[in-house]
Amino acid sequence: MGSDEPSREDFSTWRTLPTRWGDEDVYGHINNVVYYAYFDTAVNGWLMDALGTDIRDLPALGVVAETGCRFLRQLRFPDVVEAGIGVERLGRSSITYRIGLFAAGTAEAAAVGRFVHVYVDRESRAVVPVPDQVRAALEALG
Amino acid sequence: MGSDEPSREDFSTWRTLPTRWGDEDVYGHINNVVYYAYFDTAVNGWLMDALGTDIRDLPALGVVAETGCRFLRQLRFPDVVEAGIGVERLGRSSITYRIGLFAAGTAEAAAVGRFVHVYVDRESRAVVPVPDQVRAALEALG
Amino acid sequence: MGSDEPSREDFSTWRTLPTRWGDEDVYGHINNVVYYAYFDTAVNGWLMDALGTDIRDLPALGVVAETGCRFLRQLRFPDVVEAGIGVERLGRSSITYRIGLFAAGTAEAAAVGRFVHVYVDRESRAVVPVPDQVRAALEALG
Amino acid sequence: MGSDEPSREDFSTWRTLPTRWGDEDVYGHINNVVYYAYFDTAVNGWLMDALGTDIRDLPALGVVAETGCRFLRQLRFPDVVEAGIGVERLGRSSITYRIGLFAAGTAEAAAVGRFVHVYVDRESRAVVPVPDQVRAALEALG
Numbered sequence: 001m002g003s004d005e006p007s008r009e010d011f012s013t014w015r016t017l018p019t020r021w022g023d024e025d026v027y028g029h030i031n032n033v034v035y036y037a038y039f040d041t042a043v044n045g046w047l048m049d050a051l052g053t054d055i056r057d058l059p060a061l062g063v064v065a066e067t068g069c070r071f072l073r074q075l076r077f078p079d080v081v082e083a084g085i086g087v088e089r090l091g092r093s094s095i096t097y098r099i100g101l102f103a104a105g106t107a108e109a110a111a112v113g114r115f116v117h118v119y120v121d122r123e124s125r126a127v128v129p130v131p132d133q134v135r136a137a138l139e140a141l142g
Numbered sequence: 143m144g145s146d147e148p149s150r151e152d153f154s155t156w157r158t159l160p161t162r163w164g165d166e167d168v169y170g171h172i173n174n175v176v177y178y179a180y181f182d183t184a185v186n187g188w189l190m191d192a193l194g195t196d197i198r199d200l201p202a203l204g205v206v207a208e209t210g211c212r213f214l215r216q217l218r219f220p221d222v223v224e225a226g227i228g229v230e231r232l233g234r235s236s237i238t239y240r241i242g243l244f245a246a247g248t249a250e251a252a253a254v255g256r257f258v259h260v261y262v263d264r265e266s267r268a269v270v271p272v273p274d275q276v277r278a279a280l281e282a283l284g
Numbered sequence: 285m286g287s288d289e290p291s292r293e294d295f296s297t298w299r300t301l302p303t304r305w306g307d308e309d310v311y312g313h314i315n316n317v318v319y320y321a322y323f324d325t326a327v328n329g330w331l332m333d334a335l336g337t338d339i340r341d342l343p344a345l346g347v348v349a350e351t352g353c354r355f356l357r358q359l360r361f362p363d364v365v366e367a368g369i370g371v372e373r374l375g376r377s378s379i380t381y382r383i384g385l386f387a388a389g390t391a392e393a394a395a396v397g398r399f400v401h402v403y404v405d406r407e408s409r410a411v412v413p414v415p416d417q418v419r420a421a422l423e424a425l426g
Numbered sequence: 427m428g429s430d431e432p433s434r435e436d437f438s439t440w441r442t443l444p445t446r447w448g449d450e451d452v453y454g455h456i457n458n459v460v461y462y463a464y465f466d467t468a469v470n471g472w473l474m475d476a477l478g479t480d481i482r483d484l485p486a487l488g489v490v491a492e493t494g495c496r497f498l499r500q501l502r503f504p505d506v507v508e509a510g511i512g513v514e515r516l517g518r519s520s521i522t523y524r525i526g527l528f529a530a531g532t533a534e535a536a537a538v539g540r541f542v543h544v545y546v547d548r549e550s551r552a553v554v555p556v557p558d559q560v561r562a563a564l565e566a567l568g
Contacts, residue, residue: 022175024167026167026170027347032324033324037447040316056310065355068351068398070349071349077467159302162325163328164324175466182306186305186361187361207496219329309451
């Protein structure tokens with residue numbers, strides 16, 4: 001798995017996500033499910049900051065079509081997670097983000113994830129193009 | 143704490159709530175936070191069944207104003223939780239539910255909780271009377 | 285995505301997983317993160333039933349190395365989720381499960397997932413072979 | 427409820443807790459259950475910082491015996507929650523914390539909670555006195 005592990009240099013946009021006590025499971029590490037809450041929060045939080053608007057009020061919503069994660073190293077409470085966000089692919093209606101999770105102060109990734117948003121009309125939920133303001137924000141993401 | 147522990151005879155309405163793997167925390171028991179997810183799910187699930195309608199579409203919403211829980215005995219995955227639901231107090235705009243959680247097959251309660259719904263207008267979020275159809279359902283709850 | 289959507293016939297082993305009120309997010313459907321809690325609970329719950337033992341007490345633990353999910357149709361509270369479980373690949377130290385999630389009573393899958401357990405020594409966390417009793421249970425899974 | 431609402435002046439010790447996307451429920455506000463995750467994380471995180479040690483490795487564990495919360499104002503993602511922590515009562519074996527949650531930059535509390543830890547022996551789970559180092563940390567809490 002080594003060669004395709006993400007490094008911090010792969011990412012220029014970062015979000016900080018503190019762990020919570022209950023994120024740990026009986027095995028004494030952050031439960032695998034919770035990593036996806038980090039992804040969800042990193043992407044949507046970044047979008048709201050970058051657009052300067054509440055994405056929940058836009059006519060088009062980004063709904064999650066596919067996600068995946070490889071778990072490379074344990075995280076533990078009270079680790080602070082730093083999530084690097086990049087764009088792997090920008091399609092007509094979908095965006096595939098690549099996300100690297102690192103415990104603060106560590107060089108090696110705890111996890112690497114994919115997170116695919118598909119844009120749909122808020123009312124009809126029909127697939128629509130990625131909104132222009134989201135495209136503009138993605139350019140800044142680099 | 144003994145004398146005011148709930149018994150199964152205190153409740154006539156029941157909901158079944160399986161635990162999940164991640165409900166356990168590092169101490170190897172269901173985390174305290176999750177008990178409130180059981181309360182929330184038991185009350186709202188019962189309401190939807192009793193009213194035969196989707197409570198999220200009603201003009202008045204029950205929002206949670208206060209909750210509390212005493213933790214009496216550990217629960218563990220894969221326990222199935224049985225939640226007994228009763229009404230402690232019915233006000234003009236609020237309902238105070240009393241909830242007892244029991245591991246399936248056990249006589250002694252794992253927890254006892256209070257759960258207060260206040261009804262608000264879906265749009266303005268101003269406090270409104272408990273809807274008639276909810277009142278009718280509560281009668282059946284006994 | 286159509287042709288590789290799972291069907292109910294693809295699975296012979298099933299677990300039943302009720303949704304919870306808080307599983308829904310602001311978009312009024314089960315949040316993507318929660319699907320992984322269904323996977324986690326389905327696999328570990330099945331393992332505990334199939335082995336007739338508490339997997340948390342075994343000398344080798346199954347830790348999650350990789351997961352993924354494609355989201356095909358919305359789920360909503362109070363849907364009951366039926367999770368079909370199959371084995372995609374059995375390695376020396378790892379098991380790749382394939383999981384299909386279906387709302388009860390529906391023929392079309394809500395999601396399809398991959399879930400990879402790697403077995404590690406409980407104390408050292410070094411990778412170890414899949415325990416014999418787990419292998420035996422997998423045969424029954426078909 | 428007005429007169430016993432907490433104010434920021436009631437607390438001298440603070441923890442910062444960012445909300446997560448999935449903390450919101452279908453009603454578009456942070457779900458009531460999640461407030462208890464804030465309490466749990468605030469108290470245990472503070473304890474680990476104050477003691478300078480991993481509380482999970484101590485011979486006595488603080489397990490949660492009772493909690494409660496009054497919900498005063500909505501919180502929304504991406505609010506950052508500031509949790510003020512105080513001690514309401516220090517007993518021989520138990521500590522009752524009082525916690526006020528405030529959205530960053532607001533004067534009025536979003537919620538006020540009680541959180542009771544009882545100390546138990548890590549192995550036998552029998553009730554034991556509050557450890558001396560925890561008592562010392564509480565003095566600093568004021």
